[in-house]
Amino acid sequence: MNKISKLIVVSSVLLVLSFSLLFLTVQKRLSIPFLSESIHTSVAYMNNFISKPVRFISEQRDVVNQLLDTYDENKELKESLSSLEGQLAELDTIKKENDSLRQTLGMAGTYVSKDIRVGLVSVRTPVAWNTQLTINLGQKDGLTTDMLVVSNGGLIGTIEHIYDQVSDVKLLTNSDKVTKIPVKISAGTSDIYGILTGYDTDSNSFIISQLNSVAEIPNGTNVVTSDLAGATPSNVQIGKVRTVKTSTSDLNRELYVEPTANFSNIYSVLVVGDGK
Structure with missing residues (x-):
């Protein structure tokens, strides 16, 4: 038997003995000062001995309850904060969409x-x-394939697939599958024509080749679409010449054109047909 068990047994015996003597004292109206004082002292000691663990457990229970309440409050605050952040993000997106639409x-x-x-x-x-995005215009809106799609001030792609309610736009940044578009370069007093044939991902530039002139083309020269091919709407802004890559023949030069449009944030579009 360990010390704690012995202490519990001795305490229990003393407690029973003390209550028995107290009962006799009260019932028989016996007055034993020394005994009464000893009994009261023992009872007080035992009451203190028993009440301390009870108070300790009660205090710890209060601490645990406070911790649980704090945890619940923190959880609710985090959920409220998360909901608020989501609402702010949604509001920011709506604001950007409205600015783009204007x-x-x-x-x-x-x-x-x-x-x-x-x-x-x-x-x-x-x-x-x-490579691609989807817009909320389709057959019901009279769209046809290869119509030009403009956003953020410049050409971004062409209509590729058309469905009843929506359409897929093939972006000009699709380096593997670029739609060839006739272009016009306004160099001084003359216009030079060529074809947009690719996109360079390293420099983020459109590539224009098959030029019809050997005239000098300075950096910064404006580039727009051309209607020489017949079906393409003219004068849709594309970008400005960034660099000219020369070859053995001036007719085989390639123009690297910086896009006017910002392809990072596209929220609204303008679909342009030839109007004929």
Whole structure:
């Protein structure tokens, strides 16, 4: 038997003995001062001995309850904070969409002679970020394949697949599958024509080749679409010449053009047809 067990047994015996003597004292009206004092002292000692663990457990229970209450409060605060952050992010997205839409509507006046429609981007996935996006315009809106798509001030792609309610846009940053678009370069007093044939991911530039002139083309020269091919709407902004890569023949030069449009944040679009 260990010390704690012995202490419990001795304490229990003393407690029973003390209560027995106290009972006799009360019932028989015996007055034993020394005995009464000893009994009261023993009872007080035992009461203190027993009450201390009880108070300790009660205090610890209060501490645990406070910790649990604090945990619940922190959990609720975190949930509220997370909800608030989500609402702020959603509000920021709506603000950017509205700003983009106002800019797009302002651009519509530039193409008064063209067949135009204003739409919003409904899907743009990370896996196809540089190749494709989906807009909320489709067959019901009279779209046709290869119509030009403009956003953020410049050409971003062409209509590739059309469905009833939506359409897929093939972006010009799709380096593996670029739509060839006729372009016009305004170099001084003359216009030079060529074809947008690719996209260079290293310099983030459009590549224009098959130039019809050997005239000098300074850096910063403006580049727009051309209607020489017949079906492509003209004068849609593309970008400005960044560098000219020369070869053995000036006709085989390649122009690297910095896009006017910002491809990072595309929220609204202007779909442009030839209007004929």
